[in-house]
Amino acid sequence: MYALADCNNFYASCERAFEPRLEGRPVVVLSNNDGCVVARSQEAKDVGIGMGEPAFQCRDRFDRHQVVVRSSNYTLYDDMSRRVVRSISEFVPDIEIYSIDEVFLDLRPLGNPVATSLCQTIRDRVKQWTGIPISIGIAPTKTLAKLANRIAKKDPTTHGVFQLPKNDPDRALALDSVDVGDVWGVGSRWGARLRGLGVRSALDLARMPVEDLRKRFNVVAQRTALELRGVVCQDLEDVAPPRKTLVRSRSFGDMVTNFEQLSEAVANHAVRAAEKLRSEGGTAGQVSVFFSTNRFRDDLPQYHGGGTVELLPATASTPIILREAMRLTRFAWRQGFHYKKAGVMLGDLSFGEIQGGLFNTQDHEHDDRLMAALDEVNRKMGAGTLRPAATGVTAKGWRMKREHCSPKYTTSWRELPFAKT
DNA sequence: TCTGGGGTCCTAGGACCC
DNA sequence: TCTGGGGTCCTAGGACCC
Numbered sequence: 001m002y003a004l005a006d007c008n009n010f011y012a013s014c015e016r017a018f019e020p021r022l023e024g025r026p027v028v029v030l031s032n033n034d035g036c037v038v039a040r041s042q043e044a045k046d047v048g049i050g051m052g053e054p055a056f057q058c059r060d061r062f063d064r065h066q067v068v069v070r071s072s073n074y075t076l077y078d079d080m081s082r083r084v085v086r087s088i089s090e091f092v093p094d095i096e097i098y099s100i101d102e103v104f105l106d107l108r109p110l111g112n113p114v115a116t117s118l119c120q121t122i123r124d125r126v127k128q129w130t131g132i133p134i135s136i137g138i139a140p141t142k143t144l145a146k147l148a149n150r151i152a153k154k155d156p157t158t159h160g161v162f163q164l165p166k167n168d169p170d171r172a173l174a175l176d177s178v179d180v181g182d183v184w185g186v187g188s189r190w191g192a193r194l195r196g197l198g199v200r201s202a203l204d205l206a207r208m209p210v211e212d213l214r215k216r217f218n219v220v221a222q223r224t225a226l227e228l229r230g231v232v233c234q235d236l237e238d239v240a241p242p243r244k245t246l247v248r249s250r251s252f253g254d255m256v257t258n259f260e261q262l263s264e265a266v267a268n269h270a271v272r273a274a275e276k277l278r279s280e281g282g283t284a285g286q287v288s289v290f291f292s293t294n295r296f297r298d299d300l301p302q303y304h305g306g307g308t309v310e311l312l313p314a315t316a317s318t319p320i321i322l323r324e325a326m327r328l329t330r331f332a333w334r335q336g337f338h339y340k341k342a343g344v345m346l347g348d349l350s351f352g353e354i355q356g357g358l359f360n361t362q363d364h365e366h367d368d369r370l371m372a373a374l375d376e377v378n379r380k381m382g383a384g385t386l387r388p389a390a391t392g393v394t395a396k397g398w399r400m401k402r403e404h405c406s407p408k409y410t411t412s413w414r415e416l417p418f419a420k421t
Numbered sequence: 422t423c424t425g426g427g428g429t430c431c432t433a434g435g436a437c438c439c
Numbered sequence: 440t441c442t443g444g445g446g447t448c449c450t451a452g453g454a455c456c457c
Contacts, residue, residue: 031425056423099457
């Protein structure tokens with residue numbers, strides 16, 4: 001048996017955990033740049049605010065229902081996520097961290113009869129220790145655990161924990177209650193195509209001939225259907241496979257029309273990407289730069305530019321990555337467009353042993369020591385204390401909007417919450 | 422005026438190898 | 440009348456996830 005523990009309305013719940021007065025009120029959290037709604041409390045869902053809706057289209061509803069609006073505070077959410085995971089690991093050692101708000105649990109070593117009551121205990125403790133409400137679904141495959149979790153969230157009689165029934169008629173009933181588009185692995189495109197074939201529910205999908213799915217869709221769709229039948233196709237990944245790419249990108253607060261501002265933004269992304277890569281102990285064999293205009297502005301000419309170069313030898317050195325990123329930017333730059341977004345992607349990553357080139361006689365020790373010193377200063381004195389001049393000093397034009405951000409309650413001494421007596 | 426950011430996997434087709 | 444067989448690697452596009 002597997003279980004999926006999923007935090008309810010995670011970002012909104014994090015905001016609430018430190019501001020109890022938000023309990024019972026509609027709360028939404030916006031994406032970077034205060035652009036779209038990315039999390040909603042139950043009350044916000046109830047007044048019809050959709051996932052992913054642009055904030056400016058919700059303004060009236062925000063006012064009408066006195067919705068509490070927050071910019072996203074990933075420093076807080078990352079730390080709260082860590083706390084939730086640590087709490088769950090006290091009870092179940094074999095886990096897979098699937099996303100910032102989801103954890104798969106391997107219940108196989110534990111035996112079946114205790115599963116539901118154990119998960120009920122986990123749910124209560126996580127709430128008590130972190131303030132975050134979670135729901136847990138229990139089933140023989142990950143896809144079914146996802147489905148069971150959905151039922152645990154929707155049906156109040158489950159009290160947040162639902163184990164998929166073992167006997168056939170009851171299980172069929174549960175599967176039939178879930179829309180095919182809500183199955184893990186079925187997105188909006190496949191959902192529409194499946195409905196066109198008369199497949200409405202998770203049960204219909206489970207009963208579809210898998211060879212058909214393989215032919216019409218692909219092997220991923222076939223696996224999804226098998227998992228719905230209780231055939232394990234995806235095991236728990238308790239050690240995370242090394243990442244293959246690392247991206248840092250942002251939309252700009254305002255449109256950018258001149259080269260200096262754009263290259264400043266790219267420089268910042270390059271520096272942050274290199275820092276992140278070093279913090280994970282990796283090196284990159286490839287760096288890409290990309291920038292683009294605002295795709296929603298049909299009245300303006302569109303342009304997507306960028307390029308990629310190899311890094312030989314692979315490196316995580318800020319000066320080298322920055323130099324290459326700046327070269328790519330100069331090369332791909334076109335005058336006369338209104339730019340809205342830029343980013344840097346590091347690829348061909350390796351972790352552990354660095355691949356040395358046959359003709360590489362360069363000495364990296366100097367660079368490694370320099371980067372270690374840089375990271376140490378920034379760790380002690382605050383991010384960005386030491387940085388290349390190319391990253392600029394004003395962030396004019398491209399700085400992102402973040403007008404409703406809560407404090408870093410759990411990671412900054414200066415921002416600790418106060419309890420008033 | 423205002424529309425996020427960061428990932429993975431699969432498939433098909435083309436280039437290239439012997 | 441007639442033009443092999445078997446492979447790998449890379450890329451772009453499309454789908455999915457949170």
